[in-house]
Amino acid sequence: MGDTRRAMRADARRNRDRLLAEARAAFLEHGTGASLDDVAARAGVGAGTLYRHFPTREALLEALLGERFDALTARARALADQGSAREALLAWTLEFVETTTAYRGLTAMLTATLRDPASALHASCEAMREAGTALLVRAQRAGDVRADVTPAEFLALVAGVSWAREQLTGGEPGADRLLPLIFEGLGPPR
Incomplete structure (x- = not known):
């Protein structure tokens, strides 16, 4: 570009x-x-x-968001070897939610983009998905996340938080509260 x-x-x-x-x-x-x-x-x-x-609309969004998506992918790779696997996954996921909610409706568009290789956003979304999956697998290997959670399930939960964040108004809990609740559920059975 x-x-x-x-x-x-x-x-x-x-x-x-x-x-x-x-x-x-x-x-x-x-x-x-x-x-x-x-x-x-x-x-x-x-x-x-x-x-x-x-x-296309996707090409315009790629121009606006491509650098942010690339930065998020790079952030996941940087977190891959740092500190607690759970904390690395949570930190990246919070940044992911913030990025994917930059514009109302973006979460749904990105979810559809992952299924459409012809979309201008597909490569950026796929790279983010792969980077997030690597962090999830690391957290699973560390015993911080249930081993039976698939990357697709994890990303569906995160997309759900992103969608909820788009809908929230002033006094309601934000993604920074919802994600830790999800992470409690993702933890290994006690």
Whole structure:
């Protein structure tokens, strides 16, 4: 992506940057279902310009979130050899929930993306899933997480917390309270 950006004409680069800024604002305001035509209008460009830079909604989200997803994958790899396996998994999972709830509706979109290899977000999501799975397996080997919990089940629980976080309002418990409750249930039988 960096090479493509450098090779762009200055006006195309400015258009792309404006589109990203306006998309970020629109997604924060309206979630991932925000109108792409509105994003283009807010950026002061036509829909054709938006689709030239970002042919799909997923491509636009990949441009906005790709670095965050890559950082989350790298964080999981860094945590793989640090401290308690349970604490490493919990720390990464909290960061995962924070990242995947950046925009309302993102959790559902990412879940669908894992099943769609043609999606622009698929590779980033798959890398995050693999990194999280490695932390889960480490925690299972350490006896911190039940051995019968599959990666798919674990990620479904985490996606559930992400979805719940999207729905919560001011006074309700957040993901930082829900995840430890789930982790208690994931622990080995006493």
